[in-house]
Amino acid sequence: MMVIRSCAEMSALAEQQRLQGNKIALVPTMGYLHAGHLSLVKVARQKADWVVMSIYVNPTQFGPQEDFARYPRDFDRDLQLAESVGTDLIFAPTDIEMYPPPHLTQVVVDKVTAVLCGASRPTHFQGVTTVVSMLFNIVKPHIAIFGQKDAQQAVVIRRMVADLHYDIQIIVSPIVREPDGLAMSSRNRYLTATQRKNAPVLYRALQKAKARIEGGENDPSAVQEEIRRTLTSVDEMRIDYVQIVDGETLQPVEKLDKEQNILLAVAVFLGNTRLIDNAIVYT
Ligand code: PAF
Secondary structure (H helix, E strand, O other): OEEEOOHHHHHHHHHHHHHOOOOEEEEEEOOOOOHHHHHHHHHHHHHOOEEEEEEOOOHHHOOOOOOOOOOOOOHHHHHHHHHHOOOOEEEOOOHHHHOOOOOOOOOOOOOOOOOOHHHHOOOHHHHHHHHHHHHHHHHOOOEEEEEHHHHHHHHHHHHHHHHOOOOOEEEEEOOOEOOOOOEOOHHHHHOOHHHHHHOOHHHHHHHHHHHHHHOOOOOHHHHHHHHHHHHHOOOOEEEEEEEEEEOOOOOEOOOOOOOOOEEEEEEEEEOOEEEEEEEEEOO
16 A cells, blocks of 8 residues: 655556546545544445545644644554555645645635534635545545535535536445444544443434434424433533534425435534534435
C-alpha cells in the first residue's frame, strides 16, 4: 500500500490509473479508523479497481471552539487497518499541501447546510464541501463512498456533486454499530465509562420512534417529543436537536406519510462529547 502526501503526486498517479482504464474509488476519512470506515473500503473494493483512502483531519470543518486539536489521531494503526481491508493507496496530505496560502476559495452549498448540524455548526459544511471538492479534483475518483451516520453530510455532498456536475457516483453505506447499538464514531473514545454505557439510548430512542411511525403514527411532534423524553432521562445528556425531516431536502415534515422518505435525526451532547445518529423510515 502506497502512502502519498503530495497533491501533485496523487494527481499524477490518479491520472495514470485513469489512462490504464482503471476505476478509482475514494473513501474520504479523517483517520482514527474504526469498523465503519473499513466497511466503506470493503464497498469500494467491490466496485473499483483502485481504492484510495484519504486521511486528513480537515481544519476548516471545525469551529473555533471545537475539538480539532484533540481530534484522535493514530496514523500507524490507520495504515495497518486500511491495508488489512485492501486499500491500495493512502492519501495523507499536509495542511500546506491542501491549503497553500492565501487559499481564498470556498465551496458553499446553500439551504441543506443551514439546518440540523449546520444550525449549530455554521461553518462546518462549508469546510466539508471545500475539502471534499479538492479531494475529488486531486484523486479523480469515479466513485466516492460516504457513511450514512453523517446523513446530512451525505445529502450535502450529493447536492454539491449534482450542482457542480461532478461525474462521480456517490455511494452512501449503512451505519456500522457496536453490539449495543451505538453508532461507530472516532469521537466515541472521548466518552467516560458511564457515558459510554448510556450512549446507546440514541439508537434505542430512534428505533422506538421508527417503529411508532411504521405502526401508523403520523404526528411528527409527538414522535419528536417522545425521543426527547427518552434522551433527557439520561444523565449528562443535552439535546442539540431532534428532528424529523424529509430525507432529501432536510426540511421538517408536517405529517408523516408513507410516500415520503423520512429521516429521524438527532444530535446530543453527552458531557462534552457531541454525538449524532439517525434512522431512515419508509424506504
Ligand atoms: O466524514 C468525514 O470524516 C469528513 O467530514 C470528510 C468527509 C472526510 C471530510 O473531511
